[in-house]
Amino acid sequence: MSTFxxxxxxxxxxxxxxKLNRPKxxxxxxxxxxxxxxxxxxxxxxxxxIGCIIVTGSEKAFxxxxxxxxxxxxxxxxxxxxxxxxxxxxxxxxCRKPTIAAVAGYALGGGCELAMMCDIIIAxxxxxxxxxxxxxxxxxxIGGTQRLTRAIGKSKAMDLCLTGRMMDAAEAERxxxxxxxxxxDKLMDEVMAAAEKIAAMSxxxxxxxxxxxxxxxxxxxxxxxxxxxxxxxxxxxLEDRSEGMAAFIEKRKxxxxxx
Ligand code: CO8
Numbered sequence: 001m002s003t004f005x006x007x008x009x010x011x012x013x014x015x016x017x018x019k020l021n022r023p024k025x026x027x028x029x030x031x032x033x034x035x036x037x038x039x040x041x042x043x044x045x046x047x048x049x050i051g052c053i054i055v056t057g058s059e060k061a062f063x064x065x066x067x068x069x070x071x072x073x074x075x076x077x078x079x080x081x082x083x084x085x086x087x088x089x090x091x092x093x094x095c096r097k098p099t100i101a102a103v104a105g106y107a108l109g110g111g112c113e114l115a116m117m118c119d120i121i122i123a124x125x126x127x128x129x130x131x132x133x134x135x136x137x138x139x140x141x142i143g144g145t146q147r148l149t150r151a152i153g154k155s156k157a158m159d160l161c162l163t164g165r166m167m168d169a170a171e172a173e174r175x176x177x178x179x180x181x182x183x184x185d186k187l188m189d190e191v192m193a194a195a196e197k198i199a200a201m202s203x204x205x206x207x208x209x210x211x212x213x214x215x216x217x218x219x220x221x222x223x224x225x226x227x228x229x230x231x232x233x234x235x236x237x238l239e240d241r242s243e244g245m246a247a248f249i250e251k252r253k254x255x256x257x258x259x
Contacts, residue, residue, distance in 0.1 A: 002039040006032050009040045014051040014199035015192060016044035026064035027057045029110045031084040033067075037114075038091035045095055051199025051206070053095065054191055055118055056102040057111075059184065062127070065109025068136065089142040092117040096207050098198050102191040103127045104184055108166070113140060116147040119210060121177060122191050123169045124184035129177060132164035150217055151177045202240030203258040 002009075008019040018040045020027040027033075037055075044050045057063055071079075092099060092114070101107075101115035104124035112129045115121050131144040139145065140161065149157040152175040160167060172178045182190040198206060208231040215227045235241045240256045247254035 002036070002043055004036045004040065006030065007036045007040060009043070011044070011047070011050060012192065013196065014049060015195040016040075016047070016050040016053045018044075018053065018055045020055075020057045020063055023058050023060075025067065025069075026061035026106060027111065028065060028067040028069075029063050029114065030067040030070050031082065034084050034087050034089065038087050041091045041095050045097055051097065051201075051203055052195040053097055053099045054102055054195050055092065055099060055114065056104075056188070056191070057107075058105065059126070060105040061111070062101070062103040062105060062107040063111030063114055064106045065111050065132070066141075086142070089114065089117055093143075096210070097203075098195075098206055098210055100191055100195055100198075102187055103129075103178070104187050106130075106166075109133050109140065109144070110142055113142040113144050113147065116143055116151065116177075119213075120179050120194070121172075122187070122194065123172060123178040123181050124187040125169050125181055126184045127169040127172065127178070127181075128166045129160075129172050130164065130166035131161045132166075134162060135164040148177070151175070200256070202238060202244065202256045204238055205235055205240060208235060 006020070006022055008021050010017050018037060020033065022028060022033065041053070044053050099118040101118035101121045103115050103121055104126050106128050107115045108130045109132055112131055131140045131148060133139050133144070145157070145161060148160065156175055159165070167175070169178065169181045173181050212228045212231050215224050219227070239259050240254070243256065244254045
């Protein structure tokens, strides 16, 4: 297991939790944070006990963006060579286990982008999303112009990226960015319940469902349908699939072997 300075990583039953832990800086995402997120995902993905991963922050901020103080003195060649955001960001997006972002407070810039790298975003009613990079003379760099546009459409994505304004939880849910809103004091309970439910499913079936949904963002409808059909057929090689259907018929709960 890796050791961490900027994040807290724990497991509760079959759920792994990555909690950003730079409260004084509203969880600003430094090089170190991204590196640690990548290492945590490596650990949790390798751990057979874990079936779902939650990424979360504090009550006030999921993450208020990339660390502006760390970035300010850098030049093109530093950013290009280090490409540090790609390290943690790409790692979460490449995780084969289901991931949930539990967002309370600010999810701005890199914070909004980090949330969008997860499979599901569940928001507290205090959540605020935005891509304010334009106000700093820069633009989103880890998916804000791409994942946000796919999630909420061109006009709203342009609105957020060009004005830098924030979107509250209700608008984010209306726009399709978040899957549900819960009261702030219930956020972790609700997210844990969803994560436990997912972790109890057949793990290979969950990985296949995730792969199929993600393919919708990368390909044509015909190609996506073909991938889905192949994966659907592949589930008929799973012990969990025959057990799941047998359990339904026998009116009992399935016992997943995750094989
Ligand atoms: N980076 C560094 N420090 C930050 C950041 C940040 N993104 N956000 C907040 N902080 C710090 C503040 O400087 C302050 O520190 P200090 O007490 O030492 O002055 C502390 O956190 C508390 O912040 P505030 O006093 O500003 O708290 P408020 O409640 O008044 O305001 C806001 C909260 C509105 C969230 C405000 O802090 C804010 O606007 N933050 C910046 C938001 C922003 O612009 N984010 C985008 C950053 S750029 C980015 O994310 C690019 C990502 C793409 C590429 C990634 C590559 C690395």
